[in-house]
Amino acid sequence: MIVVREEYCPKNHRCPTIDICPVGAITQKSKNSAPEVDNGKCIECQKCVRACQVFMCIGCGHGKQSAKPPSR
Numbered sequence: 001m002i003v004v005r006e007e008y009c010p011k012n013h014r015c016p017t018i019d020i021c022p023v024g025a026i027t028q029k030s031k032n033s034a035p036e037v038d039n040g041k042c043i044e045c046q047k048c049v050r051a052c053q054v055f056m057c058i059g060c061g062h063g064k065q066s067a068k069p070p071s072r
């Protein structure tokens, strides 16, 4: 399961993971909102997780550790 950590998203740009997702599972209502992942469509390729290394707002929701925000 892919999770979006909304609090990490700066919400000031079109999310680049929308174009990276091979199955169109990522949408965004506007460039001022966080992306949303349709886990019904998602095939868990993790391309979006690797693409969002700057803000770390998209992550794998398996296991407690990977879902935790990174330490600062």
Ligand code: SF4
Binding pocket: 002, 020, 021, 022, 023, 024, 025, 026, 037, 041, 042, 043, 044, 045, 046, 047, 048, 049
């Ligand atoms: S893990 Fe892959 S299929 Fe799932 S939302 Fe991310 S890019 Fe799309």
